[in-house]
Amino acid sequence: MPKAHFYLIDKPRFREQPLLLVCELAKRAYAANLPTLILARDQAQAEALDDLLWAFDPDEYLPHQIAGMDADEDEAPVLIAAPDADAALRPLLINLRDAAPSGQFDRVLEVVPADPAARDPLRERWKHYQTLGFELKKFDM
16 A cells, blocks of 8 residues: 655744755665655755755765756666656655645655645645545644
């Protein structure tokens, strides 16, 4: 059964920089040997994530690439895709877009902003995944 996990931004460091939570989730996925695709909202967010992933953990490099930049992107454990990138889905998706992803994957992670006004699209996605029979969980981060 596919899973959808919603991560609610709670801690001050994630409130100040929500993309740090995305880096944390990508790091966990990499440690678990799960090929991950991050669905960025736009090209600027993809580039911001790329920069953050370089600097995120000073003790350990998190291998990643932006889709469409290099020929060997399929080998990158973490791939960041802007909406116009043609990237194949992976078992684990981290979705930062308003629309729910479609296609075949095992698990999707949704990052819930601290701002309650920004949560309506997430409620829609929760219902969407529920309708598809996903196992749903919520985590406070």
